[in-house]
Each structure stands twice: as C-alpha cells, then as structure tokens.
Amino acid sequence: MSFFRDFLKMFKKREIVLVESGKESEEVYTFRFKKDSDVNWIAGQHGLFSITHKKIKNALKPFTVSSAPTENYIQLTMRIGHNPSEFKRAMLELKPGMKVNMTGPVGTFHPGDTGRPLVMIAGGIGITPFRSILKQIEAEARSGGNPIHLLYLDSKQSYLFQEELEELAGHLPLHVTYLDTRDDLHREIDTLTAKYKNDGQYLIAGPKSMVSDIAAFVQNKQISKRNIKKDSFFGY
Template sequence: MSFFKDMISVFKKRELTFLERREESEGVHSFLFEKPQDVTWRAGQHGLFTITHKKVRNSTKPFTLSSAPAENIVQITTLIKDEPSEFKQALLELKHGMNIKMSGPVGSFHLKENRPAILIAGGIGITPYRSILKQLKAEGRYNEKQLNLLYMSNKMPYIFKEELGEMAENHVMNVKYVDSRDHLHEYIDKFITLYQNNGDYFVAGPKSMVDSISVDLRSKNISKRNITKDGFFGY
C-alpha cells in the first residue's frame, strides 16, 4: 500500500517558498522553505526537488528532509564543495521568497516498530536521523535504552551536534561519536550481541559505507528485513 502512496505522491509537485540558508559547518548548508499546509511525511523520508528559477542540467534531485514533520518548515541539508554542481549552485543562488518545486516525500527509511534500533550515520547521512529524532521528541515517543545513534565522521565536522546533545540529555536516545570504522563496528557488534534479530538496523551515509556495513551485518546473520539502507551518492 505504501508503494502506491509513494507513486501518487511523486506525481504531485508543490511549490515551496525559500526562507533562508544556514551554514551548519564548513561546506554543509541547510535550506529552509515554508511548509505548505497539505504537506506531511514520515520522518526519514526524502523529497524530489526541482530547480525552477534557472535552467540547469539534471534539474531534479532527491534530498532527505532533515526537518521533522512536527516542525513548521521543510528543510534539506547538503554538502556543497568548492566547485558545486549546477544544481547546488542554483540552490546557493536562492533568495528569500523564491520558489522551488518538491514532489513526495517518499521512501521507506523510517522507524517501523517499537523495537530496539541502532541508527548508523556516516557524514551527511545524519540528515534523516535529525528528522526521526526530532519527531520522536515532539511526540514524546522514545526509550533511551532502545534507541542508539552511532555517528561516524572522519572528514568533516559532526553536524547538528548541539541538537543531538540536547536530545541525548533529555533521554531521546544514546549517542556515540566515532572517528574510525573499527570503533563503529565495535559498537555495532555490542548491539548485535544484545539484540541480534530482535533489533532494527538503519544505515545512512556514503553508498560505499552503507554497502560495506550491510554486507557485514548479513555476514553476522542479521536478517535482510531488519536492515534499512539510505545510500548517498557523490559524497
């Protein structure tokens, strides 16, 4: 049923009005848009965004919504390097009041059951987890002992670190910051020992990292249905 809802949502485009851009850390920018009254999503999903104020090649790109449905904005967060693509250059040129189009949001990258979960993020892969955790906080639905965030970043600063710290202090989740694959796998193995296939495993980040961790989980007898992946290309 969710597949057909996604298909319907993809064909429905809405105009979003640009509000402001925030630099989360060096090279990482959040773009904030007004949230239309009829737009909602499940925390962790992504939208398809289309540049309309100028002609660019590949004018439509997918971006995870880093804002939670409970927030009054639509926000995307992305890494923009020194020589950005035409699409990202067009994002940087947005001025207050200009429009962009979005279809969706769609996707299956969201919490599905009230079970122990490990949320594994690499670099910019933290974006869906910000949405998920902010929504859980807004709804008062969380359990510190069951929700665990592992955030690995060895080439860029940890983004949303202040917000994540506040949520950890308020018992939304446990959070560990790691700077190497070895440390990351140590924490993953501890979670596997505790929960095995009674837990859910979410992996978001560069596609190479997502694929590698998924293969490792499968080699340790974690069922494919317990693994949810979100691979970001081009980082």
C-alpha cells in the same frame, strides 16, 4: 498502503518558498522552506527537488527532508563542496522568497515499529534522516523507553546537529557515539549486534559505498536482512 500513498505523491509537484538558509559547517548548508498545511511526510523520507529560477542540466535531485513533519518548515541539509555541481551552485543563489519544486516526499527509510531497540548508523551527511526521525520520536514521545543508539561516523569529525543531538539525548533514551574511523564503528556494531541481535532494528544512511559495506558487516553478524534498512545517498 504506503506504496500507493508514495505512488500518488510521485505525481504531485509543488513549489516551496525559501524562508532562510545558512552554513552548518565548512561544506554543509541548510535551507529552510515554508511548509504549507497540506504538506506531509514520514520522518526519514526524501523529496525530489528541482531548480526553478534558471535552466540547468541534471535539474532533479533527491534530498532527505532533515526536519520532522511536526516542525514548521521543510528543511534540507546539503553537502556543498568547493567545486559544486550546477544544481548546488543554483541552491547557493537562492534568496528568501525564491522557490524550488518538490515532488514527494517519499521512501521507506523510517523505523515504523519503534517498540524495539533502534540502532542508527550515519556516515557523514547521512545524519539527515536521523535528525528528522529523532525529532519526530521526541515530538510524539513514543520511544516507550526502548533504547536508541546513534553511531555517527565522520572521518573529518565535522559532526552536524551536535547541539540538537545532545538535547535530544536529554529527552530520549538516546545514546550518541561520535566516531571517526571504520574500525571504531565496527567495534560499536559488534557490541550492539551482540546485545540486541535480531530484536533490534538497524538503520544505515550515508554515501552509497559506505552503506553497502556497513550493511554487509551488520548482516555478517547474523542480523537478518529484514531488520536492516538502508538509505544510500548515491552521487557521493
């Protein structure tokens, strides 16, 4: 069913209107767009976005919707460095009232069954789908007491949404661990895979090479592929 729903959504392009934007940290910006009542998605999915106010090369890029469907806006959180692509320069030009095109959102990066322990592993900007997923779990009050662990790796210790994550941890059986080295991340994964084994669901998001390495590490702990979901942000 979800395949057909996604398939149909791939053909539906719509304009979305910027409401506000702001800086989250030195190299990360958030853009909030108006959410029309007929727009819906599953927390964790990504859309395909294109610039409309000028012509640029490589005009179509995927970004996770970092807001939950229960929030009243479509939010994108983007890493924009000091020498950004044409696409990201165009994003920085957006003023409230201006539009971009969105196709989707689509994708299978969501926990689905939350009746099990959830281990979420974010690398840097890979925190975006987890913000959405956690906000949605909170809104639906549906964790059912099952533990949720968020292992959040950022070598620059520039952790996004920290205040919101602390607040979520106050409402959910959520434990957030902030990490800045792969060795520390591996140690945490050792502990959690030993504890939950194949009863847990393991979700990994971030830059493509980090996701491949960490997925292989988790699999090496005798965790079956079907209990691991990956969201690879290629382009970094």
